Amino acid sequence: MGQEGQQGRVRGHRHTLAGMSHDDADAQPTVAPEEEVARICADLIRIDSSNYGDGSGPGERKAAEYVMAELAEVGLEGTLLESEPGRATVVVRLEGEDPSRPGLAVHGHLDVVPANATDWQVDPFAAEEHDGCIWGRGAVDMKDMDAMILANIRHFARTGTKPARDTTFAFFADEEAGGVLGSHWLVDHHPQWFEGVTEAVSEVGGYSVTVPTPQGQQRAYLLQTAEKGLAWLRLVAHGRAGHGSVPNDDNAIVRLAAAIGRIAAHEWPREYIASVRELLDTLSTMTGLSSADADLEPLLATLGGAQGFVRGTLRDTANVTMLDSGYKHNVIPQTATAAVDCRFLPGHEDQLMATIRELAGEHVEVEVVHHDVALEAPFSGDLVESMKQALLREDPGAAVLPYCLSGGTDNKALGLLGIQGYGFAPLRLPAELDFAPMFHGIDERVPVESLQFGARVLGDFLRTC
Structure with missing residues (x-):
């Protein structure tokens, strides 16, 4: 040089x-x-x-x-x-x-x-x-x-x-x-x-899955065009501290457990953003399986291990990941906390946060520990075409499909x-x-x-x- x-x-x-x-x-x-x-x-x-x-x-x-x-x-x-x-x-x-x-x-x-x-x-x-x-x-x-x-x-x-x-x-x-x-x-x-x-x-994105088709098998590359937003939340339940032998209607742990139960039981509605809809419809054409909401399981199964990422993009999600409370067996603590990992589809952030606060209830505060945006880009244009062609020059006959990342x-x-x-x-x-x-x-x-x-x-x- x-x-x-x-x-x-x-x-x-x-x-x-x-x-x-x-x-x-x-x-x-x-x-x-x-x-x-x-x-x-x-x-x-x-x-x-x-x-x-x-x-x-x-x-x-x-x-x-x-x-x-x-x-x-x-x-x-x-x-x-x-x-x-x-x-x-x-x-x-x-x-x-x-x-x-x-x-x-x-x-x-x-x-x-x-x-x-x-x-x-x-x-x-x-x-x-x-x-x-x-x-x-x-x-x-x-x-x-x-x-x-x-x-x-x-x-x-x-x-x-x-x-x-x-x-x-x-x-x-x-x-x-x-x-x-x-x-x-x-x-x-x-x-x-x-x-x-x-x-x-x-x-x-860009990694392959092998999809069963009526003609045999076909490789398909999943090109990531969208990703869910994230909200890492902390639930903080407040109550009255006291002796473990005394009845207590203001137990912070009980209040936190109730909030966690409501969040875990909540059924988040399905919504198909553009990248997910195109992925499912193209897979349906390749496999001959239905992409209708009621018949989705066999189609998702064709993605093998990648189906977990796709399942995570069919709706908003909220998963409890950590718990912390108390310091002695015979002491009722004043506070109890839980970490919740929330992921939301593009345009769903305000709706998700309102739902979590409602499910948490009046005695549980919702704190935002970390937040980041959802993204969605078109499965078209010169850059996408360049990615497709670079793949197909190395693997002719493969399919290239869009998908949304749940992470x-x-x-x-x-x-x-x-x-x-x-x-x-x-x-x-x-x-x-x-x-x-x-x-x-x-x-x-x-x-x-x-x-x-x-x-x-x-x-x-x-x-x-």
């Missing part, structure tokens, strides 16, 4: 790759993204970046430093930003073939949810390879995609190739705790990294800047691999061949979008 690339200087936050001379290009070994994506994925898994959500984890700093070193090796100078000590995000921006076009953001997150090693068949941070798969925490969520992104950035730098348009690549901290110290922090404090960016691509991604933070986000972490998966349930699950693993496929597809997409 020329002198400018060697020093990693940025002009307007953009690395210019066109200045590479033939001699410099020859000095860099030619390594295709699919040739090193598995190594990068395994390296990242071996770095424990567990996010416990309370500040007690190791943080993302070591993983961020690894990304910085991989960029530096090919002459790129990334920028490492810390929201708090150890909570590190890396960003780098590459100039595109046509800088006059709106920019693109491609992002992943470096943190992972914790893993209890006794639950796993292997050490969750050893990145062992068995049966053609790399095993470990983050293999699915989302160090696999981080590796695809990083392998392609390195290939661009080595070869002087440019992405189709100016592209900001981000490796965020803190996604698994809502992005407060990662994507949201960057959007709030360093929005210049996303100047001119109109669209973004990240996780939990959330860092696209929520970018959405606050008006950036339209999609989920596109392309993986061609074996039909027998129950992939989707491994998000936050045990024995997380990704096939090496799927990583190689994804690296090729992502590179194709970045060059043509």
Whole structure:
């Protein structure tokens, strides 16, 4: 790479790759993204970046430093930003073939949810390879995609190739705790990294499911075009403290239990947003099964492990996840609390919050611990067409379907800047691999061949979008 690339200087936050001379290009070994994506994925898994959500984890700093070193090796100078000590995000921006076009953001997150090693068949941070798969925490969520992104950035730098348009690549901290110290922090404090960016691509989309059809089986790739909003709530019940032997009609625990019971028993009505309706109707055409509300179960079953994500997008949800009260067996406490994870469809936030407050009742306060928006983007346009074609060039005859994610991604933070986000972490998966349930699950693993496929597809997409 020329002198400018060697020093990693940025002009307007953009690395210019066109200045590479033939001699410099020859000095860099030619390594295709699919040739090193598995190594990068395994390296990242071996770095424990567990996010416990309370500040007690190791943080993302070591993983961020690894990304910085991989960029530096090919002459790129990334920028490492810390929201708090150890909570590190890396960003780098590459100039595109046509800088006059709106920019693109491609992002992943470096943190992972914790893993209890006794639950796993292997050490969750050893990145062992068995049966053609790399095993470990983050293999699915989302160090696999981080590796695809990083392998392609390195290939661009080595070869002087440019992405189709100016592209900001981000490796965020803190996604698994809502992005407060990662994507949201960057959007709030360093929005210049996303100047001119109109669209973004990240996780939990682009992976395949194998669908039974009257002709046999067909692979379908689920492209994420929407995601539910979230409200992490705390229920706080108040009562009268007292001795455990004395009757008490103002028991905070009893009041909390009643509120939890009402929330758990509530039947949230079904509503089919555009992406869900199109997914179900297209599946119906492929399989010959009905997509009518009353007959939906057989159709959902054709999605295999991915049906859980889809079931979560048929209605709003509220799940109690933690309880806390009391400090001694013979003392009635004055307060009792519960954590509730609520997810709402686009346009449903006010309705969900009103319903939760009504169900909680007069003696239970509802506090918002963390909130984030719902997203919905069209399953059309040039970017979507580029994603489709990149998949189909590698897997002709497959179908590409839209879907809504029941969880959330860092696209929520970018959405606050008006950036339209999609989920596109392309993986061609074996039909027998129950992939989707491994998000936050045990024995997380990704096939090496799927990583190689994804690296090729992502590179194709970045060059043509």
